[in-house]
Amino acid sequence: MSLLNIRNLTVEFATATGAFKAVDGVDVSVDKGEVLAIVGESGSGKSVSMLAVMGLLPDTATITADEMTFDGRDILRLTPAERRKLIGHEITMIFQEPVASLNPSFTVGFQIEEVLRLNLGMSRRDARARALDLFRSVGIPEPETKLNAYPHQMSGGQCQRVMIAMAIASNPRLLIADEPTTALDVTIQKQILDLLMSLQEDYGMALILITHDMGVVAETADRVVVQYKGRRMEEADVLSLFENPQHPYTRALLAALPENATGDRLPTVSEFLLAEDMK
């Protein structure tokens, strides 16, 4: 049985010009210990569907789904107390801008200990010790000193490691990473992806990776969902997707990768987009 199961999810935003459908009948499921990549360009609704799971969408959003369950529990019908137990505990999330995700006024140590004290009910002393452990396991150099550092005193890569440490503090069963390496340099990106993959294996947690980068997909995913304009275009295991893409949009995306260029010019996705917009 899959860990997270979403069927026919639709998210609509009430805007000044009427309802806007950001996600349109999307199915997502992820198994225990699986790495699922949701890939799409801006406006594809790839983040919105996961924010709906986390309950992080604004009041203007209307969420409907035939099914939205985590380990058999219906996410849409949880009481607030049950929701607090699930979100941030069993399902955690990290975001694109690590530096912006942290509070600039507090040390990173204070912020991670806050998670441990409030969420897991640890004492200050236990939280300190566990924070140190977590910092070690995400590979932050000089962890004792770094606990007392403020976010601005750390690099972007280190801030993302702090975010990851917070996210894995409660041994979650599902970690959702929304463009975790987009703001980072390529060598740092590699380190962070390697870290996520090794943590995923060690902890046996499922990982949903939201990204626009086909390279990141190729290096991490077991299974891939391709989204475009709020709809699912294709779902396949990673090898089939790259070897034998079924949907014309996926084919167009892969052909537009500069490394796949065969001639003088790159094929563009626009021909496909034009045909699609006519419908």
Next chain:
Amino acid sequence: MTVIVEGRGLTQDYHVPGGLFGRAKTVRAVKGVDFRVERGKTLAIVGESGSGKSTLARIIALIDPQSGGTLSIEGQPVDISRRRPSPELRSKVQMVFQNPYGSLNPRQKVGDVLMEPLVINTSIPASERRERAEAMLKRVGLAPEHFNRYPHMFSGGQRQRIAIARALMLNPQLLVLDEPVSALDLSVQAQVLNLLADLQDEFNLTYVFVSHDLSVVRYIADDVMVISKGVAVEQGTREALFANPQDAYTRQLFAATPVTDVEAIRARVARRKQARAAAAV
């Protein structure tokens, strides 16, 4: 072949003034860089954040004066700290920035964006300015009716087309492009890269292309310079550099770049299966 732009021992120092507690210090962001680019060619400058690649781009684009070394445009040494560049010189070198949301004035209509370089640097009459701007809009894949619209009415890719059009209004020899496609979606990135390739062929343009993305560089560059901490650690033709990288940092950069090659994915999937089977035992 004519050399359009050449740098010899270029350095850039930034003076960080001392605050209440700290002492003033000098940071050398670019530490003596040499390069030359011939007409119609593309030099890609590759590096990570803090490498000095944008600092170097700003020197080449005549925005910031270098602290040391010589910069020559078409064989003439240029030092803008001594003399303001003439309109002719400004016309030769133009720049396109990374973020098309920040590089266009939100209160300026697209037509005015395109005509401004002509107003400042030439004495072309108003009617002809308008004609040229409309022609340029068409050339970069937009339409003359976009002339009276504001930047917010355009998508990121369209805005980058506008920024490229503005840079081309003065018929430059050299275009300095600082991460021109890194803010764009993959499908839009392909369109803008194609446009740049078309324009280079048509106007025999010379590009200095700053990027952190090796797959883009491999696609567009003739020559590549890898820069790290202000030092050009490796320089060479695209073929030589990608076939046989010499420097340790270049190799590290290559190793970190994700590959979408099917065989590589097959190998990774197999490794993962094995690891899982081993863990299950």
